[in-house]
Amino acid sequence: MAAVVERVDGCVGSLDSDSGSPRQCSPPPEQPHQNNPLLALPIVAIENILHFLSYDEISLLRAVCKRMDTICQRILNQGFLKVERYHSLCQRQVKAQLPRRESERRNHSLARHADILAAVETRLSLLNMTFMKYVDSSLCCFIPGKVIDEIYRVLRYVNSTRAPQRAHEVLQELRDISSMAMEYFDEKIVPILKKKLPGADLSGRLIGSTPVAGPSTSLTTMSLLAKNTPSRSEMTKVQQQVKVNGTSMTVLRREMTEIRVKQLEQQKQLQDQEQKLQEQTQVIGEQSARLAELEHKLRELMDSSAAAPPGPLHQRRRVLCCGRHVCRGVGKQQWVLSLHRA
Structure with a gap:
């Protein structure tokens, strides 16, 4: 009776009960592109073909094979960087058309455009803090391709609509899918990626091994623990603090603008009073x-x-x-x- 065994290199073969040697294994899964004309094309050609698909569909094609996974990862990473640049371009164009005074911006026709772009900027910052640390370390790619598609949809909607809806109505879908993507990434994928970070194995061995008695044992342990990456709760606290600081800065800028307006009004009143005083003196x-x-x-x-x-x-x-x-x-x-x- 033959039993199926799996070798270390990933090949699968059968082991006879009489002889202890496995049979001829199947070809490894890394070489299907030799028989597939699409995967046999150059990487540039495959990328040009995949650009006709959405980023959500590209993220699903990563499961085809290793070659397709590598190409799709590259496209997803480039897609996130491109959507960040596109958002910056849209925001500069809108800000160039807005008045400088805060009171005039509220009643401007592009006020909702600016609010939507500001909310998208916050969402991009959260995604950048969540994913790009591991993307820069070449441990993963920007996984949620559907988020990139949704950001592009919102930006195109803002550029093509003169009177858009309110920000919370336009960004409802983006907030939902991006929040779910970040939560899943932090809960399921980050614990696996932390083990692959440079120095993670060394620190794990040093912390897990029995320390040698000495005066520097506690200091070494404390220094190794201090090098651990921040947790999700710490990142959330930092993000909340940044948000609070940004809100307070906005309030202070608004108060400064109001004070300047009042100062100009008082100067104008003083000039009027001086003119009236001269007339009365005459x-x-x-x-x-x-x-x-x-x-x-x-x-x-x-x-x-x-x-x-x-x-x-x-x-x-x-x-x-x-x-x-x-x-x-x-x-x-x-x-x-x-x-x-x-």
Whole structure:
């Protein structure tokens, strides 16, 4: 009776019960491209063909073989970098059209575009912190290709729509799939990748072995423990702290903008008050000159009436009436002058 055995190199063969030698094994799975015309093409040609597919479909093709896995990993990594550059380009174009004042930005037609792009930037930062550490170490690729497709969909929607929906409505699908991808990566894949990090085996052997008694034993253990990578909770705390700091900075910038606006308004009011003060000073000067002229006329009338001989009664009454009118005019001018001074 033959039993199936698996060799270390991955070949599968059958072992006879009589003889202890295995039979001829099947060809290794690394060489299917020799009989497949598609996989026999150059890598550049295969990449150009795969670019007609979505990133989600490319991520599913990684299970075909090792050659296809390598090509798809490269395309996924390049896709994440390309979508980051495309987002930066879109954000620069929108910011160039927005006014500088925060109060004017809220009522601008591109306000929702800016909100959506800012939310996408936050999501890209989270994905970068979660995946790119291990991607740069060549331990894995950017696995969730569907997230790249969704980010492209949101960016194209923002560029092609004049009045987009609110940010939480547009980004609902992106938040859901990216959150699920990051949680699965942290819970299922990161523990495996941490063992493959450079120096992980050495630190594991040093920590797991029985330490030799000596004064530096505790120090060595503490230094090795301190080199461990941060946990998910620590990363979450750091992200929350960064978010809180960003919110506080936004509030401070808004307050500074409001203070500057109030300062400009007060300066304008001071200029208006100075102009009004100059006008009132000019009016007071004119009234003072007129008052002096009326007082001079009154004195002349009083002197002429006192020096003139007694004449008819109607002439005396006429002089007295003129004096009364002049006195009334002088009193009115003094009353106006007192009001201006008050």
